Amino acid sequence: MKKGFLKRALVPALGLGLLLTGCSAGGSASEPATGAVSFDNVPERFASGDGASIKVIRKIGGDDHTAQFLAGAKEEGESLGFKVDVFTANGDSAKFHDAIAQALEEDYDGFIISHGDDAATVDSVQALVEKGKSVVTFDSNGDLANVEGVTLTSQDDETLASLALDQLVEDFNGEANVVYLWVDGFPPMVRRNNVYQDVLANNPGITEVERFGVAAADTSVQTQNAVAAMLTKHPKGEIDAIFATWDAFAIGAARAIKEAGRDEIKIYGIDVSNADLQELQEEGNPWKYTAAVDPKLIGAVNMRLVAKKLAGEETPESYDLEASLISQEQLLQSSEAVNMVNLADTIEGWGQSTAFEEDWMKVLKEHYSK
Numbered sequence: 001m002k003k004g005f006l007k008r009a010l011v012p013a014l015g016l017g018l019l020l021t022g023c024s025a026g027g028s029a030s031e032p033a034t035g036a037v038s039f040d041n042v043p044e045r046f047a048s049g050d051g052a053s054i055k056v057i058r059k060i061g062g063d064d065h066t067a068q069f070l071a072g073a074k075e076e077g078e079s080l081g082f083k084v085d086v087f088t089a090n091g092d093s094a095k096f097h098d099a100i101a102q103a104l105e106e107d108y109d110g111f112i113i114s115h116g117d118d119a120a121t122v123d124s125v126q127a128l129v130e131k132g133k134s135v136v137t138f139d140s141n142g143d144l145a146n147v148e149g150v151t152l153t154s155q156d157d158e159t160l161a162s163l164a165l166d167q168l169v170e171d172f173n174g175e176a177n178v179v180y181l182w183v184d185g186f187p188p189m190v191r192r193n194n195v196y197q198d199v200l201a202n203n204p205g206i207t208e209v210e211r212f213g214v215a216a217a218d219t220s221v222q223t224q225n226a227v228a229a230m231l232t233k234h235p236k237g238e239i240d241a242i243f244a245t246w247d248a249f250a251i252g253a254a255r256a257i258k259e260a261g262r263d264e265i266k267i268y269g270i271d272v273s274n275a276d277l278q279e280l281q282e283e284g285n286p287w288k289y290t291a292a293v294d295p296k297l298i299g300a301v302n303m304r305l306v307a308k309k310l311a312g313e314e315t316p317e318s319y320d321l322e323a324s325l326i327s328q329e330q331l332l333q334s335s336e337a338v339n340m341v342n343l344a345d346t347i348e349g350w351g352q353s354t355a356f357e358e359d360w361m362k363v364l365k366e367h368y369s370k
Helices: 064-079 093-104 119-130 142-146 157-171 187-202 219-233 247-260 274-280 295-310 328-332 359-368
Strands: 053-058 083-088 110-114 134-138 151-155 176-181 206-212 241-244 266-270 287-292 318-321 324-327
Touching (some): 053 064, 053 093, 053 295, 064 359, 093 119, 119 142, 134 295, 142 151, 151 187, 157 176, 157 241, 157 266, 157 324, 187 206, 206 219, 219 247, 241 247, 247 266, 247 274, 274 287, 274 328
Parallel strands (some): 053 110, 110 134, 176 206, 241 266
């Protein structure tokens, strides 16, 4: 239900030059098309043509998933006529919180906060809200649910873990020695671990051989080295599969397994990117399945939620984006190389969602389209 009033107006084309700061990609923002578009039923907040200024701040970075998340948020916002700046702290908590503090003093209307996992994030978001800012968070501290007006979004982590693990259990008929690649301290990892523990409890034939993991700027490299060392301790027959709760883990594990010639070990992972798809499409690659949500779509949906908040419309306290299971077999059946752009041709429904896309947003997109 919409809050606030709607304004009838006929708005001519507007020339809006959008300044991009922070770590945002270069290029010009969307400009309105020539001619007039009827703004009947467009919320008053946007019917005047003033748009909005949005800051996207992400704690983790340096990976393809981050790049696509930021691109999705940026493209969606600019299509609505917004000025969108993005920043990634590349895992540095101090830089992450400094960016929020600095942005608080700047003229932004709304914020998307990604991967703010610590208690300090709750305080930072509370400060934004108290200053009248609209805030949506992604994969962040669950205590943010106590901050009034904030929407918490996430990938459906329980489904992501279930899709990958159910396939593993099915492939091995409930009997497998598994290595668990996981790191504690991150909300999505905690949710994925809960599913993993349930699977172990319900499938006594699934045995954990080892577990380890590290979140760093070079996670895939550190994982590759750790898995390579582990393989020297466990000869063939002692490990059947690896469950990787993050694609950076899966990439490192795949490289170690290939180098060791241990192709009897299969990898079941979570998340997807162009780099991941390249690995998965390599004949004989041990990475057989990955469960994922389109990171670009995540950014876009988060931006729509911010737009609805600015328009005075109701938004949910939380929202989980639906997950899909991608198999190596599906990808190899494609007549062309599969990437994040054409993945929808192989995986039905991939990257598509009308969640929170209101009719008035379509009007704005038409108005600002080139």
